[in-house]
Amino acid sequence: MSELVFQDIPQVELLQCLGRGYLKQNLLRAIRLWVWLRSLYGDNRLVLDDSFSYANWRDAFFSPTHPKGEKIPVVHDSDCPCTKTTSQWLFNEKTRIVASQWQKSILAYTGIDASALDKLLQQRLFGVTRRSLQADLEILAQLGWLVYKYQKYYRVCEFPPRPITAKYDISTTKISAYELNFMHEDLAAIAEYHSQKINGVQRFFLKLDYVIPHSTLDAVEDLECELRQLWAKTPVPPVKLTYGSAKLGDKVDCIVYPVCIYYVQRAVYLCAYGQSPEKDTNWYNFRLDHIQSMTSLEWTNPKLPSNLLQHYRKTSLPTPDYIALEMSKAWGFDFYLPSQLMLLRFDRQFCDRYVKGTERHDTFEEITYQQVQRLIQREIKQPQQQDLLKVLAKRSETDAYYQARIRYQDNEHRDNNLVMRLRAWLPKVEVLTPWDLRQSFAADAATQFMLYHN
Template sequence: MVDIEYLAKPTPELLGWLSGGQLGNRFGRSIRLWFLITRFYLPEYDWRSSLPQPFSYPQLRDRLFAPTHNLQEQSTREAVSATCANSDCICQRTAGELVFAQVSLDRQLWLERVAQLAGFSASELEKNIAAFPFQTVHRSLRDDLKYLVETGWLEKPKQGRYQLKVLQALPKPPPNLLVNTVAAPLATAQQRDLLHVLQAIAFVQPNLEIMADRLWQQVTQSGSMPSVQQRLFVHLDYILPDQTQERVDDYQVTLERLWEMPQGAVIQFETWVARQERLVTATVYPVCLHYIRRAKYLSAYRLNGTDELEWHNYRLDRIISPQLKVLPWGSTEIPAALKLLRDRGRLPTSAEIESALEEAWGFDFYLPKVFLIMRFARKFARWYVADSVRHPTFKCLAYGELRQVVEAHFSDIKERRKILALIERRSPEDAYYGGWIRWRDTNVLMRLRDWRPNGEVLAPLVVREKMREEVAIESQFYRD
């Protein structure tokens, strides 16, 4: 059985999804879409049996509005509802009445969340809640039906006709719409610990700061939090000044809104390429965000210099554009290859990234992978390597199996001989580890540097040579 009960309540997240991630611009439409979808599909309204299949707009119009409603297609917005004054027609009901009349919602929390998702000021929120979503021209309602067809809620068997879908064929909601957000009250100690953690990690997700403030207000107003020493601390490195942090948060909010749209969107921005020391304009399909080694990164799909699609990670604080430019799918600035993926339903997903991250150690998951062999003094390995998880493939290797490992992972005969010669000159009493890494991944290289001088790279030779060169340069700093 298909569960569509999540449609019953017009949560801000549901409205945001129905608006295609543009709740601020489509608030009234999102209310209309929610109302129509619930009437079409929820059994308590049973419009499925009262509407012909397929149905026309006039048939829907007559089912939706009171008999007093103006039926003239060319009528203005004011004229359409003028004849319905003081009636029970749906055009006389405000957005607030439609939302809160028949469903149980925490009004204050709902309003706060809508303001956050839509970017409304207090006055804008008040104005939109008091507006009349169905007090609109017939052309707008016809466009709503077209939009429901485009987003998969209706079928259009022929011109001017619409048909309900079977429940199994309805659009699949994002996971956040299916999560029950009503949790059991937390004990005082749990509230205190949660508050400290939220305050420490709020920079990762801007919404957490709002949650922390709300929780703080609750526990202080209730008097449930005694004045005691903080016993739980979370220390996370984050290297951005406040001004840059605000800009990065704005990028993140924009991206999260885009990801509420069924097919996302393509964005464009200027970013600083540190290795090349130059600015470039990037046009990419954004997929997901990561926080790693003191910064936030956007994983996105782009067209490279040889006109091939590829993955790339962008550090958010190195984007210099005041805002991310959102390109409509019809834009000529979007690479044709990306449009083709969209048309074929093959746009990249975060699942592809997760799979690549599992293959090898390294956040730059699109780089070539090589097999790493490390040697450590046994005492150092015991305390700093053995009981830590670097990557599922990075495991302890017995000295006696190293030859077999080298022969299995290194096909170049010269490299294989050099590696085996190195191993023969090392002690069987040392600890050895091996696993797949992404070559030239910055975070992996930083970990190898952190292990110096207690860790030696034995293979591959390209990584060993990289470490040797760095050590040679460092040694020059301490000659006097």
């Protein structure tokens, strides 16, 4: 008997494969085939000989009172698997599938009406004729999940190629580290270790600020689902976005190549290459809840921007690895902005309590007072260099000083998430460089003083 273990969850891609390309018409059969595979290869697989017939599987799968005729079985035993609805097979403690998310992906992919999907989910998945179940076996053999010879079925020694979907350990319901590789490695380890209940009590919780209004949540989830489907295509197509730009105060159309999505500081963003709202950079991070529409395009479309078309022709379209590399070089999510030196001065006591020993970015490190002097002399041009050296001469050598590389062009093009981080440290931090950012903070401080002075 094969030692292969089937742990795939019924994502759209897998069901599309089991439905042989016609998921809308074959949805129930695709789900039923998924249950078949769990019964044959799952951790709690049926006890069957190396070779088996439909009758052998039927007797092992259904209750002893299950009818053996050709008709659709009546509800004869509440414990017989033929009484369970499709919804019960999909959404239970063992599968841990979130019903709302699964249904949303199916609706987006197939175009099935929501009420029609609800009716399908309430149908008895195995309340079908013997002939239909026999056909299921034949389809599994055709798809390479079983071998049929000498009027018997045999389990395979290697699963056929199929879309790899998220896996889970049914016996322990422990999240695998692979599923969590999108998180910071230390946080992923915590989530993997503490994700399950202990003696029936959940002890680990992850609280994130998420500012997306409830009115746009459905639209954001629809976009995420559409992007997942686009990324499953070869080649991945470009898209036309209609984007509500907060900076421009208007909506604008951008044609881009969608690379990946990031959750950063309270929202989800699409990192895309092509056109930016202001048409001044090749890259842009589009906040998903500001995307008003997204339309898939063909690579032959004459309106594609030249920079995007050039990468496509050279088969050098950007990847998520490029983005990760650029973000490692300088602090800030707007990885396409220029990298500049930032020098900070902290109140020593505050720094020792709340900053020292924490990780902010690979380039964020404590330096000495003398190193700050040398960096200003080497990196900063006149007349700002002389002004900064005068400022530094008035500061104490016992204060804490830090350097970092940050994404900053000017006060109109800066990483606002980083600026918000700096504001949270005020008034215990002083920005020495970049000079424009220092002047901006000074102006803000003067305005704030006037607000509270009276």
